[in-house]
Amino acid sequence: MVSLSYRQKRLLSQTIMYAVAAIIMIYCLFPIAWIFITSIKPPGAEFHIPIEYIPSKVSLDNYIEIFVEHKFHYYLLNSLVVASATTILVLAIGSLSAYAIARLRFKFRISSLLTILVVGMMPSIVMILPIFLIIRELGLMNTWLGLIITHAVFSLPITVWLLASYFAELPFDLEDAAKIDGYTPSSIYRKIIMPLSVPGLFSAGILAFIASWGEFMFALTLTHTIQARTALVLITTLPGAYHLKWGMINAGVILTLIPIIVIVLVFQKWVMRGLTAGAVKY
Amino acid sequence: MVEVRLEKVTKTFGKVIAVDNASLTFEDKKLTTVVGPSGCGKTTLLRMVAGLETPTQGSVYIGDKLVNEVPPWDRNVAMVFQSYALYPHMSVFNNIAFPLKARKRPREEIKKRVTDTAELLEVSELLDRKPRELSGGQMQRIALGRAIVRQPDVFLMDEPLSNLDAKLRVYMRAEIKKLQRLLGVTTIYVTHDQAEAMTIGDTLVVMNDGKICCIGHPDSVYSKPKDTFVATFIGSPAMNLLEGNLESDKGLFVTESLKYKLPNSMTRVTKEKGASKLILGIRPEDIIVENFKANGFVKTEVYMIEQLGRELLLSLKIGQHIIKAIAPTDIKLEIGGVAWMKFDETKLHVFDGKTDGLIV
Ligand SMILES: Nc1ncnc2c1ncn2[C@@H]1O[C@H](COP(=O)(O)OP(=O)(O)OP(=O)(O)O)[C@@H](O)[C@H]1O
Ligand SMILES: [Mg+2]
Numbered sequence: 001m002v003s004l005s006y007r008q009k010r011l012l013s014q015t016i017m018y019a020v021a022a023i024i025m026i027y028c029l030f031p032i033a034w035i036f037i038t039s040i041k042p043p044g045a046e047f048h049i050p051i052e053y054i055p056s057k058v059s060l061d062n063y064i065e066i067f068v069e070h071k072f073h074y075y076l077l078n079s080l081v082v083a084s085a086t087t088i089l090v091l092a093i094g095s096l097s098a099y100a101i102a103r104l105r106f107k108f109r110i111s112s113l114l115t116i117l118v119v120g121m122m123p124s125i126v127m128i129l130p131i132f133l134i135i136r137e138l139g140l141m142n143t144w145l146g147l148i149i150t151h152a153v154f155s156l157p158i159t160v161w162l163l164a165s166y167f168a169e170l171p172f173d174l175e176d177a178a179k180i181d182g183y184t185p186s187s188i189y190r191k192i193i194m195p196l197s198v199p200g201l202f203s204a205g206i207l208a209f210i211a212s213w214g215e216f217m218f219a220l221t222l223t224h225t226i227q228a229r230t231a232l233v234l235i236t237t238l239p240g241a242y243h244l245k246w247g248m249i250n251a252g253v254i255l256t257l258i259p260i261i262v263i264v265l266v267f268q269k270w271v272m273r274g275l276t277a278g279a280v281k282y
Numbered sequence: 283m284v285e286v287r288l289e290k291v292t293k294t295f296g297k298v299i300a301v302d303n304a305s306l307t308f309e310d311k312k313l314t315t316v317v318g319p320s321g322c323g324k325t326t327l328l329r330m331v332a333g334l335e336t337p338t339q340g341s342v343y344i345g346d347k348l349v350n351e352v353p354p355w356d357r358n359v360a361m362v363f364q365s366y367a368l369y370p371h372m373s374v375f376n377n378i379a380f381p382l383k384a385r386k387r388p389r390e391e392i393k394k395r396v397t398d399t400a401e402l403l404e405v406s407e408l409l410d411r412k413p414r415e416l417s418g419g420q421m422q423r424i425a426l427g428r429a430i431v432r433q434p435d436v437f438l439m440d441e442p443l444s445n446l447d448a449k450l451r452v453y454m455r456a457e458i459k460k461l462q463r464l465l466g467v468t469t470i471y472v473t474h475d476q477a478e479a480m481t482i483g484d485t486l487v488v489m490n491d492g493k494i495c496c497i498g499h500p501d502s503v504y505s506k507p508k509d510t511f512v513a514t515f516i517g518s519p520a521m522n523l524l525e526g527n528l529e530s531d532k533g534l535f536v537t538e539s540l541k542y543k544l545p546n547s548m549t550r551v552t553k554e555k556g557a558s559k560l561i562l563g564i565r566p567e568d569i570i571v572e573n574f575k576a577n578g579f580v581k582t583e584v585y586m587i588e589q590l591g592r593e594l595l596l597s598l599k600i601g602q603h604i605i606k607a608i609a610p611t612d613i614k615l616e617i618g619g620v621a622w623m624k625f626d627e628t629k630l631h632v633f634d635g636k637t638d639g640l641i642v
Contacts, residue, residue: 171367176332176334176361176363177361179354180357180360181380182381182384182385183384
């Protein structure tokens, strides 16, 4: 056996690490890259043989078509409104319940936490019929609100769990100190708990936003027109009876992906900053 | 005038009795230290005065007002926490200003009072920093600043110095004492360090197992400990205790391995009290040790010698007993050798062997 020097060993292990990372990257990114490449080919060019891995001609026709013919911006707007409102609702309700669970000593603390967990683990397909009926009876079919409520219901359990564990980490002394400094519990919640939980709120918020943005089944069931239907659902309805416009469909996919990528990139930094700033450690 | 009064206060957590029927008054403008072993209920006592815990039974008065039902934010008390509990997301300035902002003071007043406080505590150059950019000692000062800035009726301090290194702790002790004198605010100071409690307090309260054992001036608690617990808890190294019986006709205190002639006055009082099982207490510094035989001295074996710096701490063996004694460093003794010791009779304590209470 050849004995390697320390430097060589380190080089070897680094090479392996990068190689593995590269494989994972390619596995995740290739489909997206492929979708992107297809979307910027001129319409119809996606069927050309041999396959052009690098398009010989770049065109935005697919993008123009999806906006002009299908009014894709309205669907993006629906997605955006529903996901944003869901996020806000989930954070508002979720942080309050998480705070109660993390801090207050009440009788059904543990059982309420477990109930939330069970609801959270329930497969959504089980709930589709009751929710469909409830939303219909409430007259919220094909509305933003109907979808917002539904998405919020499904995002709340994870939000509550996440935030409850986050709040539980905050030292009790801070709240006690604030009480003695003259603040009532509600202002302590605003002035101490919320600011210190920014990273936790961001992580929970991002999860809720992405879940709502990418949710398919309820969006398909509860919305049917341009008034409320989300971008993701529209894409699945694009294949026509007689022709398959892959280029345009892929353009839609890319457009739907962009906000998610932007959000993750922008807010990830916030989440990380909050964590590394040692907001709760001192 | 703001004195704090507890009347028959009891606090239980489930089955645990944290504070047991405590009645005492923390005097106006005085610094009262509460000392006791870990878990004896000191923090709980303090938190009830702060309003962070409600007594299970009994009444808490601040000034003349019954405050059992008053929430902490409506009591004008300030507290310094062991963990400092500085708000990590606020600058030092805002940390100190926080209690003033709760009272909606005008902006200029807040600014002036914060800067004055910072000057008093010599932390003016730290005002723009965040708590995580401070050393332990600096955080401690800021925590103190946040407490004094609002001119409270009562200061509560829960082991405020226990996270500091020994040298800083001694220094801050003096600072806190000075500050308290200057501001003249009734202060309750909790610590488990008996030396700290002795040096800093105008009044010393000793707690054990949820109960108040004794209240008094540090000197009198030290020189006339109420019972064996107080005797051993206050003072370091701890008081020696010897269990034995009184042979009352001869005035001899007898243990398995030692016979000691008690002073006549002590024998008389003990007889009057009718106690025969006794505990004899003597502090290490009240034992005279020599390396030669002298009149009235008892022969012992040197079991251990510890260097304390200014003096030596000796463990002397008589039969079963190990007795701790303080001796000057220049004494010539060796481990396993012989030493002669004598109790200072004026500093002897006699406790009742049944009740642990002080007899003389
Ligand atoms: N919130 C609580 N719930 C249950 N038990 C408690 C609570 N707070 C205190 N106790 C119990 O009450 C007793 C007294 O606790 P306390 O914190 O007052 O002791 P302490 O004298 O401050 O001790 P230390 O010197 O370690 O700080 C302990 O047995 C403790 O376990
Ligand atoms: Mg304590």
